[in-house]
Amino acid sequence: MSGTPLLSLAIWVPILAGLVVLATGSDRNAPLARMLSLIGALAGLLVTIPLYTGFDMSTPAMQFVELTPWIKGFNANYHLGVDGISMPFVILNSFITVTVVLAGWQVIESKVAQYNAGFLIMSGLLNGIFSALDGVLFYVFFEASLIPLYLIIGIWGGPRRVYAAFKFFLFTLFGSLLFLIALLYLYMQSGGSFAILDWHKMPLALNAQTWLFLAFLVAFAVKVPMWPVHTWLPDAHVEAPTGGSIVLAAIALKLGAYGFLRFSLPIAPDASHAMAGIVVGLSLIAIIYIGFVALVQDDMKKLVAYSSIAHMGFVTLGFFMFSALAIEGALVQMISHGFVSGAMFFSIGVMYDRAHSRQIADYGGVVNRMPKFAAFFMLFAMANAGLPATSGFVGEFMVILAAVGYNFWIAFAAATTMIVGAAYTLWMYKRVIFGAVSNHHVAELTDINPREFLVFVLFAVGTLAMGLYPQPFTEIMHSSVNELLRHVALSKIQ
Amino acid sequence: MTLADLQFQMPDLRLASAEIFVLFMACVVLILDLFVRDRKRTVTFLATQLTLIGAAAVTLTTASNDVGFTFSNMYIADLLGDVLKLLLYLTVVVVLLYSRGYVLEREQMARGEYYVLALFATLGMMVMISANHFLSVYIGLELLSLSLYAMVAMNRDSVPATEAAMKYFVLGALASGLLLYGMSMIYGAVGTLELTAVAERLMSMGYQGERTILVFGLVFVVSGIAFKLGVVPFHMWIPDVYHGAPTAVTLFIATAPKLAAFAIVIRMLANGLLMLAQDWQTMLILLSVLSMAIGNIAAIAQTNLKRMLAYSAISHMGFMLLGIVTGVVGGDARFGLNAYSSSMFYVITYVLTSAGTFGIILLLARGGLESDDLDDLKGLNKRSPWFAAVMMMMMFSMAGIPFFVGFFAKFSVLQAVVAAGYLWLAITAVAFSLIGCFYYLRVVKIMYFDPPVNLAPIEAPIDMKILLSANGLAVAMLGIFPGRLMSVCHYTLARSLWL
Numbered sequence: 002m003s004g005t006p007l008l009s010l011a012i013w014v015p016i017l018a019g020l021v022v023l024a025t026g027s028d029r030n031a032p033l034a035r036m037l038s039l040i041g042a043l044a045g046l047l048v049t050i051p052l053y054t055g056f057d058m059s060t061p062a063m064q065f066v067e068l069t070p071w072i073k074g075f076n077a078n079y080h081l082g083v084d085g086i087s088m089p090f091v092i093l094n095s096f097i098t099v100t101v102v103l104a105g106w107q108v109i110e111s112k113v114a115q116y117n118a119g120f121l122i123m124s125g126l127l128n129g130i131f132s133a134l135d136g137v138l139f140y141v142f143f144e145a146s147l148i149p150l151y152l153i154i155g156i157w158g159g160p161r162r163v164y165a166a167f168k169f170f171l172f173t174l175f176g177s178l179l180f181l182i183a184l185l186y187l188y189m190q191s192g193g194s195f196a197i198l199d200w201h202k203m204p205l206a207l208n209a210q211t212w213l214f215l216a217f218l219v220a221f222a223v224k225v226p227m228w229p230v231h232t233w234l235p236d237a238h239v240e241a242p243t244g245g246s247i248v249l250a251a252i253a254l255k256l257g258a259y260g261f262l263r264f265s266l267p268i269a270p271d272a273s274h275a276m277a278g279i280v281v282g283l284s285l286i287a288i289i290y291i292g293f294v295a296l297v298q299d300d301m302k303k304l305v306a307y308s309s310i311a312h313m314g315f316v317t318l319g320f321f322m323f324s325a326l327a328i329e330g331a332l333v334q335m336i337s338h339g340f341v342s343g344a345m346f347f348s349i350g351v352m353y354d355r356a357h358s359r360q361i362a363d364y365g366g367v368v369n370r371m372p373k374f375a376a377f378f379m380l381f382a383m384a385n386a387g388l389p390a391t392s393g394f395v396g397e398f399m400v401i402l403a404a405v406g407y408n409f410w411i412a413f414a415a416a417t418t419m420i421v422g423a424a425y426t427l428w429m430y431k432r433v434i435f436g437a438v439s440n441h442h443v444a445e446l447t448d449i450n451p452r453e454f455l456v457f458v459l460f461a462v463g464t465l466a467m468g469l470y471p472q473p474f475t476e477i478m479h480s481s482v483n484e485l486l487r488h489v490a491l492s493k494i495q
Numbered sequence: 496m497t498l499a500d501l502q503f504q505m506p507d508l509r510l511a512s513a514e515i516f517v518l519f520m521a522c523v524v525l526i527l528d529l530f531v532r533d534r535k536r537t538v539t540f541l542a543t544q545l546t547l548i549g550a551a552a553v554t555l556t557t558a559s560n561d562v563g564f565t566f567s568n569m570y571i572a573d574l575l576g577d578v579l580k581l582l583l584y585l586t587v588v589v590v591l592l593y594s595r596g597y598v599l600e601r602e603q604m605a606r607g608e609y610y611v612l613a614l615f616a617t618l619g620m621m622v623m624i625s626a627n628h629f630l631s632v633y634i635g636l637e638l639l640s641l642s643l644y645a646m647v648a649m650n651r652d653s654v655p656a657t658e659a660a661m662k663y664f665v666l667g668a669l670a671s672g673l674l675l676y677g678m679s680m681i682y683g684a685v686g687t688l689e690l691t692a693v694a695e696r697l698m699s700m701g702y703q704g705e706r707t708i709l710v711f712g713l714v715f716v717v718s719g720i721a722f723k724l725g726v727v728p729f730h731m732w733i734p735d736v737y738h739g740a741p742t743a744v745t746l747f748i749a750t751a752p753k754l755a756a757f758a759i760v761i762r763m764l765a766n767g768l769l770m771l772a773q774d775w776q777t778m779l780i781l782l783s784v785l786s787m788a789i790g791n792i793a794a795i796a797q798t799n800l801k802r803m804l805a806y807s808a809i810s811h812m813g814f815m816l817l818g819i820v821t822g823v824v825g826g827d828a829r830f831g832l833n834a835y836s837s838s839m840f841y842v843i844t845y846v847l848t849s850a851g852t853f854g855i856i857l858l859l860a861r862g863g864l865e866s867d868d869l870d871d872l873k874g875l876n877k878r879s880p881w882f883a884a885v886m887m888m889m890m891f892s893m894a895g896i897p898f899f900v901g902f903f904a905k906f907s908v909l910q911a912v913v914a915a916g917y918l919w920l921a922i923t924a925v926a927f928s929l930i931g932c933f934y935y936l937r938v939v940k941i942m943y944f945d946p947p948v949n950l951a952p953i954e955a956p957i958d959m960k961i962l963l964s965a966n967g968l969a970v971a972m973l974g975i976f977p978g979r980l981m982s983v984c985h986y987t988l989a990r991s992l993w994l
Contacts, residue, residue, distance in 0.1 A: 026880070072903075072978040074985060075910070115880070137906075141897035148891060151936070155944040156876075163944055167936060174896075174932055178925040181906070185913040185921070 007051055007065050008081040008132045011091055012125045015045040015098065019121030022114050031113040035106060038117035042102045045124060046095040052088055058476055061085070061484030063134060063198070072137070075188075077195045080135040085481030086262055086332065087131045089474065090255060093339045094131070096463075097251045098124040101244040103456050104347055108243065108354050109157060116157060120244060123149035127252050131259065136184045136195040139263075143256065144177055150245060150253065158240040165233075165240035172233040176223035183216035187268070201267040201488065204495040210272035217265040218280070224257030227280075227317060228287045231310050238306035239359070243350030246302065250309050250342035255335050258316045262328075262485065266320065270489040277321040284321070285414050287314030292421035296428070301352075301359045304429055305345045308385060311418060312338050318415060319400040322407045323489060328482050329475050330399025336474060337384070337392035337467050344381040344460035348374070351453055352433075356442045361432050365439030370446040375434050377449075377457040382430040384464045386423040392467030507565040510572040513554045513580060514621050520546040521614035528607025535599060536607055543591060543610040547584045547617070554580050560990060564627060568689050571627035575761065575991035578983065579624045579754050586751045586846055587617050592962055593854045594743030596861075596955060604649050604741060612649075613747065616642035620755035629678040629688040632759050633671070636723065639755065640667050643748060647740040659739025666722070666732045674719025680712025681768075690767035694993060697770035710774050716763065717778050724756045724812045727785040734793075737805035742860055742867060745801055746853035749808060750846045757842040760819055765835055766993050772823035779820045784923055786813025791931035800856060801867045803934060807893060808849070810931055815841045817924055818908045821915035830915050832992060836984040837907035843980065844892075844904045844973065851966040852889045855882060858955050858963060872938065874947025882953060883942045885967030892970050894935035895928050900973035907981065 018041025025034045057064060063082030071079040083091060101120050109116045126149070129142035147170055155166035187200050190209070194200075205213070223230045234254075238246050266273050288311050295307035312334065319331025351374060352367070353359055368375040384391035387398075397419070404412035438444050449457065467474060508515060524546065528539045558577040564570065591613060598604045619638030626632040644667065648660035682688050684705035685696050697709075722729040737745050764775050790810025797803035818838030822831035859866035859875075876883040892901035905928065912921045973980060 071976075072981065074978060074981040075907075112876075115876075141902070144902070145897045148896060151939075152943060155940060163940055166940070166944070167933070170936060171929065171933065175929055178929055179922070181909065182913065182918070182921050182925060185910050186918070188910065189914055 005051075006067050007048060007055075008083065008091070008128070009067060010048040011045065011052070011095065011128045012081075012132070014048055014125070015041060015095075015121045015128070016125035018042070018044065019118040019125070022121060023118040025114045028111060028113055031110075034114040034117055035102070038102045038121060039099070041121050042095075042099040042124070045121070046092075046099055049092045049095045049128075052083065053092060056085075056088060056477065058085065059480060061480040064088075066134075071135070075137065075195065076193050077137040078135050079138060080196065081132045081138075082134045083132050085478040086485070087259065089332075089336055089477060090131045090252070090259065091128050093336055094124060094127045094252045096459075097248060097339065097343055100343065100347070100456050100459055101247050103452060104247060104350060105242070105244045106452055108350070112156065116153070116242075116244075119149040119153045120248065123153075123248065127256070130256055134197050136187065136197055136200070139197065140177070140181060140184055143180075144174070146253070146256075147173055150241075150249065153245045154237060154241045157242040157245070160240075161236070162240040165236040168233045169237040172223055172230065176220040176230075179216040180220035183213050183220075186213065197263065203268075204493050205269065207271050207275070207494050210269035210493065211275070214265055214269040214272035214276055217260065217269070218276075221257035221260040221265065222283070224260065225254060225313050225317060226257070226310060227283045227314070228291060228310070231287070231291070234310060235303050235306040238309075238346070239300060239302045243346060243353070246346040246350070247343040250305070250346055251339040254309060254313055255339065258313065258320070258331070258335055261317065261320050266489050267485060269493075271492055271494055273321070273489065274323070277323070280317055280321040281411065284314040284318035285411065287311055288318065288415055288418045289421070292418055292425065296421065296425040298425075299360055299362060301349045301361055301429060301433070302346065304361075304425060305342060305349065305385075308422065308425065309338065309342050311422065312342070315397055315400050315415065315418070318411075319396075319403065322400075322403050323486060324403050324406065325479075325482050325486055326399055327403030327407070328486065329478050330396050330403060332396075332478050332482070333392070333399060333467065333471055333474055334396025337396050337464070340460055340463035340467070341381055341384045341391075341393055344377075344457070344464065345385055347456060347460065348378045348381060351449060352446075355446050358442070361429055363440070364433040364443055366434075366436045366443055367446060368434045369438050370443060371448045373454070374449045377461060378430065378434065380461055380464065382426045384468070386426040387419055390465070390468045392464045392471070394468060395471045504567070506567070506570075507563070509557060510563045510565045511570055511625070512557055513550050514618060514625070516553050517546060517550050517614060517618045517621065520549065521611055521618060524614060525607070525611045528611070531607065534605065536605060536610070539607045539610050540591070540595065543614060544588055546614060547588050551581055551584045554584075562991070564691075566631075568691060569628035569631045570625050571691075571762075572625060573991045574987045575758065576625045578987045579758050580621055582843060582846070583617065583620055583624070583751055583754050586754065586850065587613060587747075589850055589854075589962060589966070590743075590747050590750055593850070593857050593959060594746060596959065597741070597743045597857050600861075601650055601741065603651050604743070606649075609646065609649060612642045612646050616646070616747070617751070620751060623755040624758040626759065626762055627690050629681070629690070629763070632763060633675060633678065635755070636674070636759070637671060639752060640671065643744075643752075646744045646747065647736060649744070650741045653741070655739035656741055659736045662739075663732055663736045670719050670722030670729065673715045673722070677712045677715025677717075677719060680708055680715065684708040684712065690762060691993075693767045694769060697768070709771060713768065713771055713774055714778065716768075717775055717782075720756070720760060720763070721782050723752070724760070724816075725809055726782045726812050726816065727789045727809060728782075730786065730789070730809045733809055734802050734805040737808070738799055738802040738867075742801065742853065742856055742865065746850065746857065749804070749849045749853055753812070753842055753846055753849075757815070757839065761835060761988075761991075765819065765822060765831070769823070769828065769993070772828070773826070776820045776823065779816050780920065783813045783816035783820060784920075786810055786816070787924060787927040787931075791927045791934075794931065794934045797934075798869055799867055800869050800872070800938075803869065804849075804852060807931070807934070810927065811841075811845050811893070814905065814908060814924060814928070815845065817920065818911050821912050821917055821920075824915045830911065832985065832989055833914060834911040835992065836981070836988045837911040839984040839988060840977075840981055841904040841908050843984070844900045847966065847973070848889050848892045848901060848970055851885065851963065851970060852893070854959075854963045854966060855886045855889070858882060858953060858959065861954060869938065869941055870948065872941045873945045873949075875942040877947045878950065879953045882963065885963060886942060887939050888967050888970050890935040890938045892974065894932045896932075898971065898974040900970050900977060902974060903977040903981075
């Protein structure tokens with residue numbers, strides 16, 4: 002397969018498929034649009050598989066590199082490549098796209114072509130973010146991915162969709178504009194290069210590093226999202242259609258975290274060390290405070306949204322402890338969260354499609370009507386709470402273990418999430434699923450159909466595989482993470 | 496003045512043949528129109544378009560890499576002139592095509608004069624673009640302005656249009672006065688009006704001599720230019736004229752003159768008065784920041800699409816000026832080429848986007864009615880997914896979101912600003928673009944999230960639909976491959992600046 006531009010395919014196959022789907026036009030052709038979208042999503046997943054099979058785990062270097070001049074005036078290149086940190090996300094993203102297309106199969110009835118095209122195009126753009134090695138290319142994908150999600154939330158969202166869509170767009174744009182200035186500054190400092198890998202090697206004074214770090218922090222903290230710039234996320238999640246929530250939680254949140262690893266740590270290592278305390282502090286607030294906030298939610302989607310923020314707190318905490326175990330744990334947590342939060346939002350979507358409510362109080366005794374659903378939901382709720390043997394456990398455990406070596410009290414504070422996380426997830430599960438059938442809406446529920454079953458199985462396989470045998474995932478990351486740490490340990494001040 | 500200066504020399508007409516051709520053809524069209532009986536003025540329309548295409552052919556044949564002067568150095572023929580004129584013809588062709596249906600539905604506008612005025616306005620802009628003398632700048636500007644005043648007022652029975660024309664005329668005359676006054680001051684200080692000579696004398700004089708008078712004159716020149724560009728605080732006319740003028744004329748005002756205004760900024764400030772860069776840059780920084788602030792904030796409050804776009808134009812011109820003000824840093828013009836070419840790229844792409852945006856408004860305005868309220872766009876995605884998508888691309892492009900060309904326009908200007916070391920200016924600029932993003936997003940929201948009020952399908956001539964689609968695709972394609980156009984701007988200015 003050498004020579005095939007695999008990463009370009011991973012980016013452009015879904016985008017082109019999206020344009021083809023768009024061309025099917027009105028809802029009279031909805032079945033065709035759905036079929037084409039599924040084919041497009043599967044094709045998109047298929048082209049990413051060789052990325053895994055052909056991946057060389059022994060080297061931290063970028064692989065599957067493509068380099069073509071793009072904008073000569075700025076020395077910006079179409080430069081793609083993945084390492085052990087980014088490759089899993091390309092595959093995860095392509096996988097999630099398939100589930101999203103399936104999740105919206107019967108549910109979305111208006112503007113089907115536009116809906117599916119939006120997700121396919123976004124899938125390509127997100128792959129572009131994870132594989133871009135050029136600052137301009139990264140930024141272009143990073144910002145362009147806002148457009149499809151803005152439209153998806155705004156067109157197919159709930160009652161407050163307009164507010165949520167604007168808030169989502171403007172918050173994230175706010176962060177990324179400072180990021181743009183930082184990129185331009187790096188371009189000037191490096192003597193006219195937009196290559197991210199050049200920036201990694203470039204010496205920088207501490208003062209410059211500090212400002213760059215802060216600009217990156219704003220951009221990525223909004224995207225992750227970290228406390229206190231997280232407020233857009235619950236709104237966006239609550240209003241977004243199920244597919245939108247899945248992509249948002251499973252992939253879009255990972256962009257910020259990925260940005261920390263690709264930009265903040267290697268470009269500004271000294272500033273990262275100097276300001277690790279800030280990030281660690283914010284992460285702990287996210288883990289503990291947001292955990293308690295999740296506890297009191299009445300809306301299931303809001304609850305999962307807050308739990309996402311808490312889980313992402315683990316990720317940022319892991320990054321800024323500067324040990325291989327912590328960073329690998331954080332990366333595992335990111336992938337795991339992709340499966341688990343996607344599945345959680347899908348579960349809530351399944352209930353919402355039937356009863357048209359997301360309020361916990363409107364349910365009760367669902368297990369009596371939907372036993373199969375209750376079983377799957379149980380698995381994902383447990384994974385969300387970090388039960389051993391599910392993927393949720395592995396990442397959290399690794400990060401906490403690393404934290405013990407870093408500072409006992411941080412580890413102690415982070416570990417409380419095991420309790421709080423279990424509390425809000427399982428309490429929600431208990432109130433929704435168990436008990437007697439609470440009202441006639443619940444009495445009318447029907448269990449999941451084969452399509453939903455299939456989606457659940459896809460998520461469940463991911464969750465359990467990572468939980469039972471995480472080694473293949475950590476193996477991929479190993480050399481890249483070690484290289485990153487070696488790099489971060491070196492001072493850039495000259 | 497010596498005797499030799501007074502000797503008459505036959506100017507080299509060949510260099511100015513495009514202008515001569517357009518002037519001649521404008522007169523021909525004027526006479527031709529007398530014999531046209533057709534109420535639709537198809538012949539006049541076609542003759543006008545052919546004139547512009549012919550002018551493009553003439554410009555292409557006379558274009559050269561060398562710089563030439565004629566008419567006693569009042570006229571300069573260089574690559575900047577050629578490139579901008581070609582873009583100008585293209586813009587006017589597109590503008591006239593977009594406005595065709597709109598004009599036909601309004602009896603008082605569907606006359607030959609409309610086309611003749613458009614040609615004279617074009618000629619005025621050509622003179623501005625090729626001016627190498629303060630007076631030729633002034634003559635070109637007046638020819639353009641007078642044609643535009645008349646075009647705005649053509650729909651005589653419309654009260655808003657008449658009011659807009661009146662405001663435009665009064666304020667425009669004031670601005671011309673300011674400009675002329677400033678020119679006379681500079682003449683007093685330097686002793687010549689010819690831009691090449693002004694640059695040379697300033698170079699040899701240095702900052703000694705008549706600095707007070709020079710800067711005094713400069714203030715007035717900058718004010719005059721600022722008025723024509725429509726930047727704060729000389730922007731008052733923009734919202735009223737954009738709003739009140741017939742949309743077809745708004746389209747004209749919002750596109751082609753921006754190219755000419757850019758040209759005179761380069762010719763007068765960046766070339767002629769480069770030695771005074773410190774002074775005019777300071778003035779323009781202020782104007783630029785104010786424009787971005789007031790333009791973007793006031794646009795949020797608008798309910799009329801044309802008025803909103805007027806404020807958006809103010810903010811865009813402010814952003815464009817960022818590239819102009821960062822050309823010279825501490826007396827060092829090293830960054831000049833980079834900075835000015837980023838502004839040129841910005842102007843060209845802005846004109847492209849602006850044309851498409853007003854094209855959509857014209858597309859929706861049917862049956863003699865205007866369709867310029869934001870609410871008229873409601874549910875456009877239901878009525879026509881494709882044209883909603885085109886409008887969406889325009890809006891995201893204006894907001895500076897990739898993959899649309901507006902992003903690279905902002906990107907290249909910001910890059911010039913950062914290169915010149917004005918980090919705070921770059922941060923201010925992005926902060927205001929964030930605010931600006933809100934009202935562009937609102938347009939998208941209205942088209943996509945709101946249910947339609949009017950379900951009538953969109954009827955338009957096929958040529959307009961094709962052109963509008965091409966316009967949308969151009970915004971998207973240039974957003975993916977902006978490199979070529981950037982190189983063109985860079986190359987052109989490299990040949991035309993006297994840094």
